[in-house]
Amino acid sequence: MELMMKRLYILMPLIFIFSCGQQSEMASVSGKISSPADYTAEEYYVGLYAIRTGENLDEPTAFAISKDGSFNLETKPGKYVLAAWAKGLQNVRMRILVTQNGERSQADISLEKQKVPVEISSVKVVGEFCDWNPAKAVEMKNDNGKWTLTDTKMLIEKREYAFIVNDQKHPIYDAVVENVELNKNRTTFQNIYTTGAIEFNTADFMTTEDIGSIAVTGQWSDFNDFMDEMDEFTKLYRETRAKNKGASIEIATENYNILNKKLDEIDTKFSGKYAQLVLAARIARLTFMHPVLKEVEPAFAGGITDTTLLGNVIAGANFAEFRETTDGLLEQIDVKSQMLDGGFVRTIAAIDDYLAEAPTAVANAGLATNYYSKKLLAMEELTSNKDLGGTVLFSIGWILTYKQKVEEAEAILLKIKEKYPQHSSVTRGTVDRALASLKMTIGTVAPLFAVETITGDSLKLSDFRGKFVFIDFWGTWCGPCRREIPHIIEMAHHFSPEKLQVVGLTTYDTLEKVKNYVATNNIPYPNALGPEAVTKAYGITAFPTTFLIDLDGHILAKNLSGGDLTKKIEEQIAAWEMKKNMSGRG
Structure with missing residues (x-):
């Protein structure tokens, strides 16, 4: 997968993970939250959250506070996590599908008391007084099973605090604003402030596992079960993908068939009800598991593209079969489906990015280097699903931005802002970053910056005036970035420090x-x-992004990479020096 997507570098996080639809019509979920007979919550909290990877939830798309437990949440159609909780009660969550076909989704929610460990060795109080930092929490004293804190000078009356039991680390949130994250080994407790003392009584909480529940009725009542099956498929996909590394074409073909069979089984189990979601997974996951990739791998060995070998593969029968399969899947997409979030789009858009590496072979095959981009743009014209339409435009616009095709990229990016103003790429500011990146053209003055290196030294771009400077915007979390590091190290050793200075700026990282x-x-x-102000100034929308700065502080080249990085930079420097010498003679 990485080989064919070698230029599909890591996008700004969170652009494609928001899967709630953005259609114009609103839909709703209503229901009732109940609590144990011996416990009455003052308030119940319930919200809808976009489905994303991992346990954490993002900002809710719809949220309600209820005194009696009844609720009605209005939102745009799409896939969500429905979560509910109350102080002192375990939270529950379930993935649901909300549609706009006039059917109101109904959810009955049951909450149970929070659980405490049977064996408690310590209890601490954490709150505003210590910036909610568990490391600065205050110890409580055990008095026959009741843990008390009598020295409350640091506490503020009528403020919220929480207990930390057995030094278990956990996030603490204001329950009114954000979800209280709870699971089996992480528990938070809301205290009661009384007469200047705080008391934690284990009798107020359950000590046996008793999980709450959500029961959804209606046409999509089994959506969470479907998603559980898709989770199992994703697990199988990751395992199979790992097995494919270094495997023969025969093994790759076998693994490809195993994954296809698994998706067939899921589709059959749910009687085709979620056929569009299965289809999207088939495109997003299996396109780059196709056995033809084994023929493609050698073309990208060592970080240098062998365009002749790649062209031979594109001209071959196996690639023709791959294209036929992909085209057939795309034809089955229902562009008006509310289920689709566009997650498969970036996979298809990436195919054009490597077709462009062998334009002659592509032309001989009767194709164009933007073959799949045209198909996606046709989808965008027909769809009423705004999330799908926005993702199509952003995927293509981002690739054009990376290639510095300024006029084409700008037209598409501005179209996103006008036609899909609520798309996550717009609301998260990524389109604006991409537009800013287009202004960072060759010859533009590189924005100055001053940072502190990881060793504590001061580093200013202006200090390197009179040298060439290679800036690498990267991250330890970014696979393509890590693969480029050896090439950059080789290049850094090749040039003398007096000639060229390399600087790395990381983003979304810790020291x-x-x-x-x-x-x-x-x-x-x-x-x-790398400070956010610097990434904004340079218009960073993908990682890695590199800049070569000339002796006068102007951008000489962008996005140089690969196994021949040193050669590329030598050519850029030689051309710049020749131009400078020629102008000097004039």
Whole structure:
């Protein structure tokens, strides 16, 4: 997968993970929250959250506070996590599908008391007084099973606090604003402030596992079960993908068939009800598991594209079969389906990115290097699903931005802002970053910056005036970034420090992670945590992004990479020096 998507570098996080639809009509979910007979909650909290990877929830798309437990949430159609909780009660969550076909989704929610460990060795109080930092929490004293804190000078009356039991680390949130994250080994407790003392009584909480529940009625009542099956498929996909590395074409074909069979079984189990979601998974996951990739792999060996070999593969029968399969899947997409969030789009858009590496072979096959982009743009014209339409435009616009096709990219990015203003790429500011990136053209003055390196030294771009500077915007979390590091290290050793300076700026990283990575990989050039102001100034929308700056502080080249990085930079420098000499003679 990485080979064919070698230029589909990591997008700004969170752009494609928001899967709630953005159609114009609103839909709703209503129901009732109940609590144990011996416990009455003052308020119940319930919200809808976009489905995303991991346990954490993002900002709710719809949220309600209820005194009697009844609720009605209005939102745009799409796939969501429905979550409910109350102080002192375990939270519950379930993935649901909300549609706009006039059917009101109904959910009956049952909450149970929070659980405490049977064996309690310590209880601490955490709150505003210590910035909700568990490391600064205050110890409580055990008095026959009741843990008390009598010295309350640091506490503020009528404020919220929480208990930390047995030093279990956990996030703490204001339940009115954000979800209280709870699971089997992480529990938070809301205290009661009384007469200047705080008391934690284990008798107020359950000590046996008793999980609450959500029961959804209606046409899509089995959606969570479907998603459980898709989770199992994703697990199988990851295992199979790992087995494919270094495997023969025969093994790759076998693994491809196993995954296809699994999706067939899921589709059959749910009688085709979620056929569009199965189809989207088939496109997103299996396109880059196709056996033809084994023929493609050698073309990208060593980080240098062998365009002749790639062209031979594209001209071959196996690639023709791959294209026929992909085209057939795309023809089955219902562009008006409310279930689709566009997650498969970036996979298809990436195919054009490697077709462009062998334009002659593509032309001989009767194709165009934007073959799949045209198909996606046709979908965008027909769809009423705004999330799908926005994702199509952003995927294509981002690739054009990365390739610095300024006029084409700008037209598409501006179209997103006008036609899909609620798309996550717009609301999260990524389209604006991409537009800013288009202004960072060759010859533009590179924005100045000053940072502190991971070793504590001061680093200013202006200090390197009179040298060439290579800036790498990267992250330890970014696979393509990590694969480029050896090439950058090789290049840094090739040039003298007086000639060229390499600078690494990481984003979405911690100081500890970067220090460890730099030390482990013997990275010789300075690195720093890149401030958001710097990434905005340079219009960073993908990682890695690189800039080569000339002696006068102007951008000489962008996005140089690969196994021939040193050669590319030598050519850029030689051309710049020749131009400078020629102008000097004039």
